[in-house]
Amino acid sequence: MDMLNIDISDFLQKHRLPDSYQTLAEQWYLPVLEEISMHHKSAKRTITVGINGAQGSGKSTLAQLAVYILREHYSLNVVSLSLDDFYFTRQERIQLGQGIHPLLTTRGVPGTHDIALARKTISQLINQQFPVNIPRFNKAEDDRAPAESEEIITQAVDVVIFEGWCLGAEAQDDRLLKAPINDLEEFEDDSQVWRRYVNEQLARFYPKLFELIDIWIMLKAPSFDCVYQWRLEQENKLKSSLSEQQTSTQIMDEKAVGRFIKYYQRITENTLNTLPNKVNYLFELDENRQITQLTQPLPTKLSSNAPHQWLVFTDMDGTLLDHHNYHFDEAIPTLAALEQNQIPVIPVTSKTAAEVELIRDSLGNHHPFIVENGAAVYIPEGYFDQQPEDTEKRGKYWVKSFVQPRQHWQSLIDQVRPAYQHEFKTFADAGIDGIIAMTGLNVHAAACAARREFGEPVSWHGNGNLKHQFITELTALGANILEGGRFIHVSGQCDKGQALAWLTAVYQQTQPQQIIQTLGIGDSQNDKAMLEQADYALLIRSPVHGLPDIDRTDNLTVSTFFGPKGWAEGVTQIIDAKQHSDSFNLPRGNHG
Template structure:
């Protein structure tokens, strides 16, 4: 079939496009779509196409054209998705606006999308976990369509087409956020709270969505200056397609469009600078949205040979350490092999720094570690060439803290104490002897456990329903409560995933010539954030509780065995499988 001469006149009519689009498609887009169809055929699996473009650049039309051609002329099963379809509901964004910053009530920027839902939807399509519900967003109402009107996919999909204005966008360095890019930032985000929140969301959650994309296409605007006119044309087109009653709802006039695009300016401008060198197909546009150039990467650019550096982030109790006796004998051969192959094993735990230091000594581990459920990262001084920005020297470590000190969280607990007087005991209440009784630790280990710096463990003895009320009231005071295997951990808005991301970035900054691959290992619900954040997740089965509730299905492994035996089994399975090297073979531990 000659793809260059296919008739798309019915497509043009349906989407109210001029005849000139036929020429545009023939000269630029159809050859690319043909290559994608060929690629899907050879891959013999579901592939995902990501299309990036600024507001009004034509990415939605290109996505629709790809669906049309792949469906009608290649008989492929295609699902079209827009990142816009995964905006939080209007109510959810209102809550963000009230709780974090008023600008978050306006849809658009990272932090206003339900990335968990987007990842789950695409992953379910890839792995054929039917039925799959496809959400859709009603821009005229500025809200998601009702769930009952969602499209339901019940059959295998060959190609997923995902388009979005910030697909592939990168977070910026903190210093880049200081100078406002427009009057919206200058007057309505004076303390940088909105910029920082958006940037953090982009850094933490969006890369896990982007990694699901196989083929990248970018429609590159010449600059942000022309985006206003493009976005205005887009709004007028939407207006023409609506009934008179709908036009009175959320359709924007010229002034409103001018304000609206200012929300997008910072990330759009940064993406125009950073994304072009990374995509598979780069279409450069002029001010009239005419394509002036197509750049394709060389084969070596597509299949990078950069060396891979693994980082293993591991929970301790119940994962690397046996739940009952804290032994790790069955993991020793694997730990030794990792060290010999320069793969850091980074403890991530609810324990204190003092406790982790004891464990690191027994493990002969000299790498950084994360304490108190992500409240702080401890890095041995001189581990990196220079002290990471945002850390302070504390003893022999550089320390990055994410929350307020322990005394603050104790004061919040004490506010609620009269209401729950006999329902709980904190570590501070229990003292060394009480901690020994609750944990079975020896006196020296219990003394280390008592040296909390950023939070307070609570042992709950009362009614289970009251416990949830207690947690809710602490949340209302601004605390964050994580439920571990034994205790409630009361601290601030930190988690193991955020700390993992920060430390991974520090490694990447020091070794830009390598591709960092992260493996997170855990067994309980308070490990969820890092299990979701890492490139690969290993869930260790527990003899005392069920598996944590993990959203991801991509790069997820569940151990067969408990504790350190399952730890060695899973690490070997994941890292050996990815390295494909005869020179690297992790021993499988004592599985007799």
């Protein structure tokens, strides 16, 4: 790259940087920023640049330089964001600490960020959905800044600069979490609850945020050993910029910094090993933060010609199946078109595997399916070339289970039963005849519904206030409670979103040449995790209850009609709008 001669003296003065930064910028950063301006010009759309770097590596300063150069010298409208701006509030983190593990009170690791807010903010900027409110986090107060201090964007943005210490980080194999990496993990997380929660959050929610990034830059530290000194310098710089009253509150001393960086050590070290060959621009740093080398492991491609593979994950009752009669006639033309275009429709339901098998036969569906509110994924044997890891052979399926078997959850219900003896009835209590009475199913379907494997449905017919207490007691015993349209489902820590993420990853591993896009479809609160996790969400209106409370606002569609009619309407609207191939058209005129 050629060296560019651009005077940045006013930038150096504003940010109190040494004159040597001018030489650093000219030699290493300015040519890259020129290339980014050219990428924007060719892309003809808003592009997002992600900057990864360990604590104190200089990523925030590089982000500020990028904004300055792209604005002043290339006349681009630039917005700078930090992953730090999306930390949960202090009160929210206190609640995480009380409910899951005390270490989650401290900001920093995956699981302490509001990823839904981050995705919403960046998506709004990319799609020019103005006005866009930019949240800011006050590190001195260890809390999100008040709403009145938010920046409000009202004009089209050319480039979004997004920096963060764990951008692009990957979750680790669970087996690697067992051995503690430092004394913080050894003595304050001896049960591994904290690091497993952090790892799960990183696996489930952060990839959807990282997908919004077009160009990746990494400032690679030589090792984690440098981070303490770098982070201490960063804290001292923050201290010098604040008043004496402010510094007496949340500014850390040397001992506090030493403890603080231990929260980051596991993910930082893993990222130093896994990310360098996956970025577009890799700046390698020495112990003094001087750049020793720039490489470009991956070429920058803003528009991919890779084919897109849709996966349609759909709830059944009240969504694809009519709430009153379980018919799906109005969705048949759309289902046929999806199958013709090799778009899998994957049932995701509270039903048992035996029930879903019956429905799949009537649908002519041969794809994987998710049962009992995400408790397990069933994949027909041979569906993929190889059996996925962590699955077991059960009959004609490869099965991935996320929770303990049904008997465990029945034993928990029996523990609390004496206080609620006449308030509820489980499927096990009801038997086949009782299930028929509760559901309206025929005897064969009711027998299939009785074959629970991973949880127990409860029909509550007593006092509503006692129901809340019943749920609270079961939760305290370790159960996860989901309330569907008709039943309370008692099982483990699983949900439809977790199962969707796992199965999507399997599809992606078997089809690495394709870009997987997911559509989640549901109508009730137990669909929320799936609707939040999918790339696109479709809410189906119900004739008997309101819409579920969904946090996301991006890529969200609400049907006009109920049940299968709304299902067909919404699927057509979403996939037709996003599919670029002229050969793909879902049927129209069948939806009223």
